[in-house]
Amino acid sequence: MKIKATALLITSLLVLAGCDQAEQSAQQLMGKAAESAKQAIDDTHKAAEQALNDATSGLISKKESPEKESEKTESSSQEI
Template sequence: MLQLKSIGTPLVLALALLTLAGCDQAEKSAQQMLDQAAKSAKQAIDDTNKAAQQALSDAIGHEGHKPKEADKKAHTQEI
């Protein structure tokens, strides 16, 4: 019985260390997954922002040219 107790304590400690090492590895993997998800989310936000800015630029650009042309006509009519 004495030998079983003397073997049991180091065995329990070794299993605890292995469990902690496994937890550390799991934490690193989870962190890598979160980093990748954050990069993907940032890329999606950047792409959406770029598309929205382009759409806004197109909308303002097309409407912006018409008043300028109308202003030119108004100035020529005044002369």
């Protein structure tokens, strides 16, 4: 009877130790997954900022062209 009780206690301890190890492994995997997700979000954010910058700089240069033309027109009329 003592042998069975001892075997049961040892088995229980092994199971608990296995659960702790599994929990630690799961935490490590979750940490790596979170880091990968954060990196993906950062990369997406940078790409979106670059696309927005490219799009707005294109609009700004288009807006500058008519202003420059109106400045040229004004300067021409001042010369006359």
